[in-house]
Amino acid sequence: MAFPTKSKYVIIGAGIHGLSTAWHLAAGLKASGKGDGGDVLIIDKGGIAAGASGIACGVVRNNYFQPAMRELMAHSAGVWASDPEAFAYHPVGYMQISPEIMHEDVATIHDQQKAIGYESDFIEGEADCTKYMQGLFSDWRAQGITSVLHEKNGGYANNTKAMYGLAAKAEAEGVRILTGVTVTGLRRANGSGAVEAVETDRGAIECDEVVIGAGPWVRTFWEMLDLPDTVSIKGADGATHDNIPMWLYWCLEEGTLGVDPDLLKTNDGKMPPVIHVDTDAPLYSDVDGSLITDKLWGIYYKPDFNFGGIQGGAAPYKVERPAKEVEVDPYGAESPEFIVDDNFAHMWCSALAFCQERFSGQIGKWKKEASGGIGCFTPDSFPVFDRFCENAYFIADSNHGFKMIGVGQLVAEELLGKQSKLLEPFRFSRYAEGKLHPVSHSPFPWS
Numbered sequence: 001m002a003f004p005t006k007s008k009y010v011i012i013g014a015g016i017h018g019l020s021t022a023w024h025l026a027a028g029l030k031a032s033g034k035g036d037g038g039d040v041l042i043i044d045k046g047g048i049a050a051g052a053s054g055i056a057c058g059v060v061r062n063n064y065f066q067p068a069m070r071e072l073m074a075h076s077a078g079v080w081a082s083d084p085e086a087f088a089y090h091p092v093g094y095m096q097i098s099p100e101i102m103h104e105d106v107a108t109i110h111d112q113q114k115a116i117g118y119e120s121d122f123i124e125g126e127a128d129c130t131k132y133m134q135g136l137f138s139d140w141r142a143q144g145i146t147s148v149l150h151e152k153n154g155g156y157a158n159n160t161k162a163m164y165g166l167a168a169k170a171e172a173e174g175v176r177i178l179t180g181v182t183v184t185g186l187r188r189a190n191g192s193g194a195v196e197a198v199e200t201d202r203g204a205i206e207c208d209e210v211v212i213g214a215g216p217w218v219r220t221f222w223e224m225l226d227l228p229d230t231v232s233i234k235g236a237d238g239a240t241h242d243n244i245p246m247w248l249y250w251c252l253e254e255g256t257l258g259v260d261p262d263l264l265k266t267n268d269g270k271m272p273p274v275i276h277v278d279t280d281a282p283l284y285s286d287v288d289g290s291l292i293t294d295k296l297w298g299i300y301y302k303p304d305f306n307f308g309g310i311q312g313g314a315a316p317y318k319v320e321r322p323a324k325e326v327e328v329d330p331y332g333a334e335s336p337e338f339i340v341d342d343n344f345a346h347m348w349c350s351a352l353a354f355c356q357e358r359f360s361g362q363i364g365k366w367k368k369e370a371s372g373g374i375g376c377f378t379p380d381s382f383p384v385f386d387r388f389c390e391n392a393y394f395i396a397d398s399n400h401g402f403k404m405i406g407v408g409q410l411v412a413e414e415l416l417g418k419q420s421k422l423l424e425p426f427r428f429s430r431y432a433e434g435k436l437h438p439v440s441h442s443p444f445p446w447s
């Protein structure tokens with residue numbers, strides 16, 4: 001097929017957001033009689049799932065301290081549940097298991113989940129938490145836990161399969177996905193400043209609207225449009241803080257213990273919910289008993305046949321240099337810098353053994369393969385979903401986004417002229433206006 005020189009909508013990125021937006025946009029165009037999938041083109045320099053969506057752990061959860069995030073996630077959980085088979089989605093539920101310092105925050109989450117009809121149980125007090133957890137796993141032994149939030153919805157999806165499921169839905173609506181094509185620039189119209197063409201290494205494609213779903217590469221597109229490298233943020237104190245970098249990178253550390261995934265079945269032989277544990281109890285090595293940390297720490301894990309074992313991660317670390325100096329490519333397992341090392345394996349496997357006796361002595365089964373990757377975060381670590389330069393829609397999810405399969409639906413509605421109440425709290429103007437999201441006590445930048 002000839003290389004296109006024009007498309008009404010050009011979507012950059014064949015990850016969760018680009019694919020979901022394209023699918024819903026094509027369906028919305030058809031339903032409204034304004035066009036069809038033939039008006040929508042996705043471009044990716046790699047292939048489907050070549051970015052963060054293809055290496056994500058795949059966890060889908062709702063436990064956010066921020067009301068706006070919770071409502072958005074409840075919407076996305078509905079989209080995941082709409083076709084579990086196509087999205088390789090396992091609706092096993094999710095557990096947030098926390099220490100006293102997080103108790104009040106998580107209690108609030110539970111109350112607000114009830115208010116929006118998102119089903120969850122909340123257990124409080126050390127003894128009751130242990131009893132509840134041992135009711136699921138007889139060998140549960142994590143210390144320092146005073147609350148358990150058990151979300152009945154959510155779970156996890158197989159990363160790449162989910163993206164192919166989305167791509168099939170988009171293509172069934174007539175969307176064209178062009179892979180192996182790199183966007184090199186965004187040509188602006190004289191006068192208005194709107195994007196009139198997407199320039200690629202194969203030629204320019206004129207467009208009416210461009211959607212940027214570029215995950216960790218978002219900064220490149222921000223620069224292409226000369227958007228500011230720093231922002232001013234009005235804080236809770238009413239003072240304005242200037243020169244805050246717009247982007248920064250965090251590295252997510254994840255890996256797999258190569259045991260039979262069935263090892264983590266519950267007492268009654270079922271697949272368990274995704275487990276997330278945060279605690280301030282000291283963590284000691286499962287290898288030699290040495291102290292690993294006596295600060296607040298956290299891990300998450302799940303049995304995963306796709307990864308071939310018990311897969312999960314721990315709190316990410318900040319990449320301590322300006323975003324401009326961070327090499328995003330080669331990405332994921334090919335990165336020479338942003339993959340996990342033996343220290344991570346030691347910490348994570350010891351943490352598994354801290355939680356459940358069945359993991360003690362299993363570190364030898366750690367899969368020595370490159371895993372982990374970076375995500376591009378906004379100044380407050382929450383997404384920016386907004387239009388810039390009139391017709392450039394950024395879906396900058398601040399690395400929250402595999403679970404956000406429904407955002408594309410809302411973006412598509414906005415592209416078709418219907419403003420979304422769920423996306424409203426994620427506009428760029430919130431920084432200048434001081435309309436910030438509340439901050440929790442979690443050790444993770446995305447809770």
Ligand SMILES: Cc1cc2nc3c(=O)[nH]c(=O)nc-3n(C[C@H](O)[C@H](O)[C@H](O)COP(=O)(O)OP(=O)(O)OC[C@H]3O[C@@H](n4cnc5c(N)ncnc54)[C@H](O)[C@@H]3O)c2cc1C
Pocket residue numbers: 012013014015016017018043044045046047048049050051052053054055056057058059060181182183184213214215216217252253254372373374375395397398399400401402403404
């Ligand atoms: C290790 C890891 C684990 C994670 N686990 C989870 C999780 O369990 N749950 C969760 O909700 N989130 C998770 N996340 C976050 C989540 O993966 C991302 O937020 C989400 O996948 C971003 O999706 P996206 O569509 O914006 O970008 P991506 O999936 O990164 O897609 C962007 C695409 O843009 C393409 N591209 C880039 N530059 C160009 C260019 N110049 N020209 C053409 N194409 C280009 C890339 O090739 C890529 O395919 C994780 C992230 C990481 C790194």
